[in-house]
Amino acid sequence: MGMNSVKDWKIGTKIGAGFGFILLLMLLVMGIYHTTVVNVVGSYDDLIANDIAIGRLAGDIHVGMLECRRNEKDFLLRQDKKYLDQLTENSNKVVEYAQTLRNLAVANGYEDIKASAEQIIAKITTYRETFARVVDSSEKMGLDHLSGYQGVFGKAAREMEKDLREHAVDDLYLNLLMLRRWEKDYLRTGSRNYQKLLIDTIAAYRNLLAVSPCEPTAKKTQEEAILRYEDAVTALIANYADQGKKQALYEEMRKEAHIIEEAIKSVLIPEVRPLLLELRRLEKNYLLRHDPEESRQVREAMQRLVHQVNGAGISEEHVGAVLARLTEYEQAFDGLVGAYGAMTTDIEQMREVVHQVEPAIASIGALAEEHVNARAGETDRRAAARSKLSLLLGLLSVTLGSVFAVVLVRAITRPLNRAVDFSAKIAEGDLTHSLDIRQQDEVGVLAATLNNMAATLAQMIRKISDSVSTISASSAEMASVSDQMASGSETAVVKSNAVASAAEEMNQNMISVASAMDQASTNVATVAASVEEMNVSIAGIVQNAEKGKVVAERTVAQAQQTSEQVNQLGRDAEEINDVTETIKAISDKTNLLALNATIEAARAGDAGKGFAVVANEIKELAQQTADATGDIARKLMGIQKATIHTVSDISGIANAIGEMNNFISIISDAVDQQNAATAEITENITQAAQGLKEINTNTSQTAQAAALVAKDIADVRDTANETSNSGAQVQQSANELSQMAEQLKQMVQRFRV
Template sequence: MKRSTAATRAVEVTVRRNPVVGWLADRSVNVKGLLAAGITALVALGVGALSVGRMSDLSDDLAITKTVHVESLKHLGDLRGGLSDMYAGLLLHSHGDRDPALRTQGRKDVATADAAVDAALAKYQELVATGPQGGHAHTGGVAERRAAMEACAKAIADYRLLRDTVDFGEEPPAGFTPPPVEGISAAFAEVMPRLFGSLAELRSAEDAAATAMADAAAEKYREARAVTIAALLLGLTIAAAVGFAVSRMMARQLRGTSAALDAVATGDLTHPAEVRSSDELGRMAAAVNEARDGIRRTVETLAAGSRTLGDSSQRLTGVTGRIATSAQGAADQANVVATAAGDVSNNVQSVAAGSEQMRSSIREIAQNAQDAARVAADAVGAAEVTNKTVAKLGESSAEIDNVVKAITSIAEQTNLLALNATIEAARAGESGKGFAVVASEVKDLAQETARATEDISRRVEAIQSDTVKAVDTIGEIGRIIARINDYQLTIAAAVEEQTTTAGEMSRSVTEAAGGASDIAANIRGVAASAETTTTELTEAERTAAELARLATDLQSAVGRFRV
């Protein structure tokens, strides 16, 4: 893959600098970052190694503490446990007067406990005799523990001599004189405090030794912490100094480049960027200077071109203005002609539409006249039928009058019968009261029927009178409708002739309207072409004005730069 020219060309440093600082400044940004990171890593490694060494020493001290103190306490615990087992066996032996087996078992337990005490005492003596290992200085309390251990061993030996000779009845060894009977208690009273006191001194010596070891370990921890913190601070100071130097170099180069770019942003092309190194930032500053020079040359070219563009756009504006004026005059004349032709076409079309409407109206009148003639004929027939029907109605009303008379006669007879029934009921006395009531109701009904038949008679007489008048009126209507029918036939014939004449006139006017429409359409086409030409010339004039404005804006924009 090819590297860019900016990355491979030699960069000329434009400022004076220290040789060492210059060497570091010329290294790439990656190398500077790796250098700062490497120094930080070395500091971390050094501090880590120092901390690991110190922690190793603390671990060794903890191991010695476990060996010297924890193991010592374990052996002391075994010693105390053996003494307790010995006392238990001795107690069992003392209760064996009635049971020899208990006495024997007690003696065995005492022997076993003595062996455990001797083993614990030997291990403790060996641990105290060897002292701390590994060259460490945890030697506090060694002499005290040895003295306490020797006193404890002497007290155990003295106690065993008394126990074996007094309690077990064994022969005293050479050089040992058993106490008299009265002195046994005093002898045990003297040896037992020494035994328990030596054990307490051993425990105190162990505690003192453990305290000394803990104090020594704490002192080592404080020393290791102080050394680690000092090394860490020193390393961080070195790393911070290197990082600050690297960042200061980069920041100064970036500030110079940023100032040059800010000047370009404000239109100042006379402020170059300082090249302080030959690394990526220095090459960037050199590239900024080259870009600034290129922009300056471009601005100069744009300034000359904008002036030329302004002059050309002004000339173009004058030419298009004159052409637009001429085209606008032609368009106005064409519009006047188009308007007149349109008015003629509209008038002819209005006449054509009026003739067509008149033709339609005449055709509709003829149709209505024919329909009216048919309706008049139908009305004559209907009048005749109605006349006959009304005559039949008169005959029917006469028949109704006969029926009414018959009903009236029946009602009179019923009334007489009811009167006779009333008289007979009166003669019958009390037994005829019910029949008298019925006869009275029949009488009332007969009288009501008589009144109704009288009313019907009056109404039938009125119907007969109206029927005679209706027959006369319908006859007169029939004669009038016959005359109307004659008039309608005459009108229909005249309207048919007018329909033919109106059709011919409508066709002539329609043809004239078509010719006028074609003329108006052609004139409108001419006017539209003139309008289009005017519009395009106006657009050209506006474009020329925009070019002039663009040239002015371009000159203003170029004027912002100082070259």
């Protein structure tokens, strides 16, 4: 029943339902594909965004760290507190980046990156605190040489140096000793030289004392004493000769000198200046390099200085002051060394922290890449699975679509094919079948309509078949009747044609005969007149021919005689030629002889001269003879040639005349015969002319009669022709009708009703 209900659907509904189903499946496949692609693209976008963000944050942290390190170095180098602020700021930034990184890692579930970020935060905090301590230490130490331990130390060093300088009076003592020497020398010798040295040395001492850093009390004592000493010396010089005064004054001098010496010795610490210089030099070395070895050297130098102070014979009061200064200096130095040590430790710790942070930063990049790869792999696997699913669905939809297409095509084409077969049978003329398709769709309607059409056609063809039989019989009858009529009229035409052509021919012949007769009469008259004229001419010719014959015979005889004479002349000329040959030979010989004679004469010399003349004459003569003979010979040759020509010409003439004579005889005979014939012709022509006239008259009458006959026959023929044409037309129509009836019959017979 379900199948039947599908059959009853309209074709459009069937196709629509099928395609709709397949399109729905396709839509499903497309939906799955779309979701997959969106997922994959989204995953990749996330990946790219996270990767970029993590990479960028790692870079920022790295840069921030570098900034911090730079600030640290700047501070250590320049001891400026502003770098502490900068470092704090930068390290805060790094902590901020690390926080962001940590959050990102937590969001993506990257535990290891999160750990790295937290480590970075902790270490950076430590680093910042340590640096703060370093700064603190530096501050304690003194950011410049006037503050902190440095300031204290510097001050102690300066005061110590100032105090010690007051005890560095070696030069004064040396000068005093020199003064005492010159004093003794002068006193002993009284020489002016020593006197001058003494006075000069006193001046030098005073000058030296004026600029000396000597302790003020001692210095004052010395100044007063040296003045008194100088006075004493001046007095001594004045009273040198007075032995009593001299002694007194000398005692005074010694007393003053002693006062000076005591004053010096109360403050003099020998060699204190180089020791101080060495201490300060070593101290600078330490301050420059902070080497523990150098701090030890500083302490040693200090010990040496203390030892020197203690060893000097100066007053207890002075010793105490100097040593107090030295102790102050030492304490300041110790504070400096201690602060520096603490700072160094802090810096070391700071470096350690930095070295822990840097690998953590570096590791973040690698970790991020690992995660990216892992997630990309996951996305690929998911995309592949979805792709497989949608491919399966696609295959399913194609299979279902194909099955449906086959069912649909068969549902439509099978009944249609049956309808086609049925209509093919109708086309062949078989109307006995009917179509059995029980369907409610378009094909069912087509089948019902075809069945109706076949029934109606069968009925119509039965009626046509009856009518055609009747027409066929009638047209056959009509054709046979008209056939008979046509053959009768054709016979009439043929016969009348024969008569007409015979009459026409006769008429033509008559006309020809008549015209020929006219021409003949005219010609005969012309001939008769000509024959008359000819008769007269022929008589003249006969007479002249006779005369010509006589003259010709006479001429021939004369020509023969002339020929004979000329031949004789030729023979004579040949004889003369023989003679001239002989004469030529003789003259040649004579010439030769004359030549030889000339030669002989020449050989004879003067005696032969006369003979030579004669020989020459002979030669000349012989030459002339030869020339003349040559002339004669040439002329004779001419005569002979002329003779031969003449003989041949004459014989030619004789022959011509002979031939002429013959011709004249022939003409004469012919004319005689012609004369007789002409007479006969004349008579016959006259008779012929007469006969011709009669024939002419008869021919004209006959011709007129023949023309009348011909005209009547032509009328008869035309009538018969018309009859024949009409019969033929009738017959043709009957035949055509018969053929049409036949065709119709055949066509109708093709149908099986």
